[in-house]
Amino acid sequence: MKYRAFIVFVLTIFFSCKPSKEVKPGSSGKINQLLVVMPNADWKGAPGDSVRKYFAAEVQVLPQREPLFTLNQLAPEVFDRKFFTIRNILILQEGDTSGVKVIRNKYAEPQLIVVVQGRDKNETLKLLSQKADSIIRIFKKHEKDFIITRRKKDFIDDKQIQKELGISIKIPVEYALITHQDGFFWFREDLPFGSKNILLYRVRGKNIDSIAENIVKIRDSIGKKYIPGPLENTYVVTEKIFSPVQKRVKFNNIEAIESRGLWEMHNDFMAGPYLNYVYYHPKRNHVIVTEGFIYLPSENKRNMLLELEAILQSARLVD
Secondary structure, eight states, X not given: OHHHXXXXXXXXXXXXXXXXXXXXXXXXXXXXXXXXXXXXXXXXXXXXXXXXXXXXXXXXXXXXXXXXXXXXXEOGGGOSGGGTTBSEXXXXXXXXXXXXXXXXXXXXXXXXEEEEEESSHHHHXXXXXXXXXXXXXXXXXXXXXHHHHTTTTOBOOOHHHHHHHSEEOOOBTXXXXXXXXXXXXXXXXXXXXXXXXXXXXXXXXXXXXXXXXXXXXXXXXXXHHHOBOSSTTOBEEEOSSSOOEEEXXXXXXXXXXXXXXXXXXXXXXXXXXXXXXXXEETTTTEEEEEEEEEEOTTSOXXXXXXXXXXXXXXXXXXX
């Protein structure tokens, strides 16, 4: 008995002495907010102009002018513990080596710090110019991941979507199902002065390029059939003056074509931005279209559109 008690004592001491995992504080900051750490003189001069050129560039296809990121600048000498929990940090500095370093969760979780370092100021700016697009993509991906993961499990039951369309998707429970008919789903979150909307549906065919070329005609027919407006003979259509901006994207092993454009209400004055994705499901032998659109007159829409992008890009193919 004494021997057994001794073993228990030793094991207790051993496990109690194991180092515990460091618990980091939660990060802070609004969506699309970026702290830029660089000298004040540089921020007011050409280096600051370069940062604003790339990171405060106008977001494509929005009714109002909005920047990619809301920038806040801080001098290196005052960048201390008070600011260590900020979620998105861009540091421009000079050193013995040059390169771009991506650091995750150094002081808080989730957190992304990108350090752009050159041997002198000119090399730092050249490196920033060369890598700006990829750095922006990294920060945007970080924000989309944050939007989804911060919700934990507060998503709708998507079993019927999986059954009919062959995708699993993380739609927050705040979105109510408005219409479900013939493989078409319309979810909407009502806001005090507008709404956020998600559409999911299938299209016959395999060629996503051909379908993407005709996405305006397709979404106009969908709008007329399924998305009525507040008055008689009103429904959602694509704004004809502005051609959609398209590009190829990849998420969760899905090769898709993204379209961004503006919608309007036929015979009414409602309007706003939309984005959608077109991709093929090889097991189901149909093309899937997922779309998000916003109605929020006179308000900024950048962050809401990023939320819709995060939701739509959470989709995964299922058998």
